[in-house]
Amino acid sequence: MSTLTKQDTFSSLFTAAPKNFESVRKLAEESFLAQDIPAPKAEEYKFTNIGKKLEQSIVNYSAALPIEVTIDQVKSALFEGFEGNVLVFSNGKFLPELSSSIESVEISLISAKPELALGTIAKPGKDAFTALNQATFEDGIFISVPKKTQIEKPILLLSFNQANQGQVIQPRVWIEAGDFSEVTFLDQSISLGESSYFLNKVVEVKGGINTQIRYYRLQNEGKNVIEVSNFETDIQQDARFTSVNISLSGDLVRNNLTLNLLGSNSEGNMYGIYLLNGKTHVDNHTNVDHTIPHAESNELYKGILADQSRGVFNGKIFVRQDAQKTNAFQQNNNILLSEEAIVNTKPQLEIWADDVKCSHGCTVGQLDEEALFYLQARGIDKVQAKGLLLYAFAGEVLEKIEEESFHNYCVSLIQERLGSKF
Incomplete structure (x- = not known):
């Protein structure tokens, strides 16, 4: 070719x-x-x-x-x-x-x-x-x-x-x-x-x-x-x-x-959920640029990956020299449901100011087996229990949607995908 x-x-x-x-x-x-x-x-x-x-x-x-x-x-x-x-x-x-x-x-x-x-x-x-x-x-x-x-x-x-x-x-x-x-x-x-x-x-x-x-x-x-x-x-x-x-x-x-x-006292919030199966590949690249003092940013992205899917998260926070009193927080959490699923995550901070509060982090893991056993012990079948745990993981992002009908629609789609509907 x-x-x-x-x-x-x-x-x-x-x-x-x-x-x-x-x-x-x-x-x-x-x-x-x-x-x-x-x-x-x-x-x-x-x-x-x-x-x-x-x-x-x-x-x-x-x-x-x-x-x-x-x-x-x-x-x-x-x-x-x-x-x-x-x-x-x-x-x-x-x-x-x-x-x-x-x-x-x-x-x-x-x-x-x-x-x-x-x-x-x-x-x-x-x-x-x-x-x-x-x-x-x-x-x-x-x-x-x-x-x-x-x-x-x-x-x-x-x-x-x-x-x-x-x-x-x-x-x-x-x-x-x-x-x-x-x-x-x-x-x-x-x-x-x-x-x-x-x-x-x-x-x-x-x-x-x-x-x-x-x-x-x-x-x-x-x-x-x-x-x-x-x-x-x-x-x-x-x-x-x-x-x-x-x-x-x-x-x-x-x-x-x-x-x-x-501008000062501005606030930026960036949230995301990627729920992937098959061979779907999703790459989220985010950039937050703090240029002025007294501004805040919050960022939370979560991924649930099954089959041979692949997720990428690369988040950058820039805090310029004049941007004192900046608060900036970034987190990326992932759950892998298959040995063939892959996630590459790279949260980054570049800070040129000295009076700031900034943090970033990432996690990659599997479903909590103890929590899964706990739900099963209370009469919930394994598929339903797994779906409920995964929905709870995704829910932290979904709750950021303030428009009720769209929130409910997205919840329905994700519950259907995860098998967490009662």
Whole structure:
């Protein structure tokens, strides 16, 4: 098999790229060509050989065209008890005719915002796939919450994806929340079909002073989907940002999540659960950058891995020299249910300030046999007891989801997977 090259594989995407944001696209293309598809020796992709996976699955990429989505499909996709706003997408394209009109919130296509500072939060120079998205994405969605506005109902970003093997879907999302605003986003993608396509998503979030932003994401793509997600957030003074990322399915999934704390008394919370079976490979790379004194970050990721699945966690916390009085905490815990399951975990701290409270740690182990025996001794069969223990392990992350209907939906999915439902 010939070696994968960036020019050959993605040439059709560059050729067909829209002309809007031409200078921004050109810089991103140059950045992508300079970085190349990450090689096995690339430190940031050390345990995730995405170049090999792309080469095995796909020879030449072309952009996936939108598919028809009906109102009945949208309704059937909504989880029980959901009462909120819905923004619908087809292969990354925003469908306003099937979407809610949200009072006080500005929603438009990115192409209608030529002044938008694309790539100033999720910078193309940081990751090759961010650069690829910026250079070649068709269009995206711009969401702006005005100052002093509280959006009481959650906003669901509901994506329907269906593509042929060798096609790429590139969603692009820009979210900004004005000072003293509050908003909750739910993010769910639904795969229609079982083909192997490449989903390359970029989300940029800009939070103002004293904003409250919550972003909950469920990754449950088809088992043959290759996905890279670059999600980056800037928050300012007195702001609070919370993300929960739940990964359940896919062939290879790489999540790059970066949080930049740019103001004093800001708080960032990043939580995740990856529940893997088969040969699913999920790699979570997180970065928290403390740049200003008196800020706090909390990070907890948990993994449950069965069969021949593989999980990767690489979390970095940066505390800059001026960021005194920083509190930063990071933990990654994993349970392996099979001798063939593998996890690679690497929590990291880089501290240049001296008046801080920071900690990090990781654990990799198996199910507690004593606890399992205890439950069985009280009349619970082994499968049910095992499921209950695993759900208790995952529950610490799930309880961070404050939106009730989405929380209940995710709980139901995980309980069903673990066999912990009564």
